[in-house]
Amino acid sequence: MAKKLCAVCERKLGILSRKIQISDAVICMNCLNSAGISTLSNPMAYNQQSIANLINTRKIIVQKFKPTKFVGNYISIDENNKLFEIGQDIFTYENLLSFELLEDNQTVFKGGLGRAIAGGLFFGGIGAIIGGITGKRREKNICHTMRLRVSLKNTYTDVVYINFITTRTKIRSFVYKSATKNAQQCITLLETISNYTNCTGQTTSVADEIMKFKRLLDQKIITQEEFDIKKQELLKL
Ligand SMILES: [Zn+2]
Known part of the structure; x- marks a missing residue:
């Protein structure tokens, strides 16, 4: 043989x-x-x-891979080569499908679904929403886990997690505040990636986009100020 x-x-x-x-x-x-x-x-x-x-x-x-921006050891991105790193793994911008921030396993923010799949899905890309929604907590003023679930496509894994809080943490604590800040910055970088990939894909009308944010305003999910900023941004396009 x-x-x-x-x-x-x-x-x-x-x-x-x-x-x-x-x-x-x-x-x-x-x-x-x-x-x-x-x-x-x-x-x-x-x-x-x-x-x-x-x-x-x-x-x-x-x-x-040569990072141009990073948030601690959580994520780094290479804007020139359109690559990003989470953990020890490097992915291309195209690998990013979507992402959501989970607090005690409840979604507090969804992003990256962008303009390509508007429709019923919400939060096309506003980092400002963080902290604005709080689900029902089992324990008041305490957070046990805060993590970003990053969904990927065309690569060996469907999902990677970025962990910010892994133990019982008071919401008023410095630890919680800095975790939120890190999460927000990570989301900003992920938005950069998904905005880039969305721009190369299809676009919906500016009016549709504004209406989407108007609905968020009506539901009091975003403030008048946040809506105005977003509207200005969209009209400039
Ligand atoms: Zn071999």
């Missing part, structure tokens, strides 16, 4: 080494990792070509 080779790197697959079955071949664990594919995902969804492409793309991305 001939020794099997990894279809991507062509190294020998030893008897004891882990072999990963993909749709049209068998590859080594190292290649799966280099492609950024989690072992928890379904390797059969990939073929030899797509694995090779992923490995290549990730190599180029890691080399290129």
Whole structure:
């Protein structure tokens, strides 16, 4: 029986080494990792070509990445190469699908859905809403978790989290305030990314956009001042 080779790197697959079955071949664990594919995902969804492409793309991305803006260790973005980093992972602007801020697992802000999918979805892109909505809290004035769920597409993972609060924290505390500030700044960066990708996509009419914010004003979700700023911004376009 001939020794099997990894279809991507062509190294020998030893008897004891882990072999990963993909749709049209068998590859080594190292290649799966280099492609950024989690072992928890379904390797059969990939073929030899797509694995090779992923490995290549990730190599180029890691080399290129030079952050121009960042918020602590939470997120950094490279506006020139249109890349962003969360955790140890680098993604392209196109990978960003949407994001939401969760406090004690309740959504307090949604963003990134943008103009491409207006309709029933709200909050096209206003960072000002943070803190404006408070869901029902089990414990008054206490927050246990605050995190940003970032949904991704066309990459090895569907979602990554940015954690700001992970333990019982008083809402009046400095820790909570600075967490909110960090979250807000992260959202601003994510908005930058999604605005960029939305601008290259389709656009809805300015009037439609203004009406959307008028509804938010009517529902007292945003203030008159915030509405006026947004309206001015939109009319300038
Ligand atoms: Zn390999």
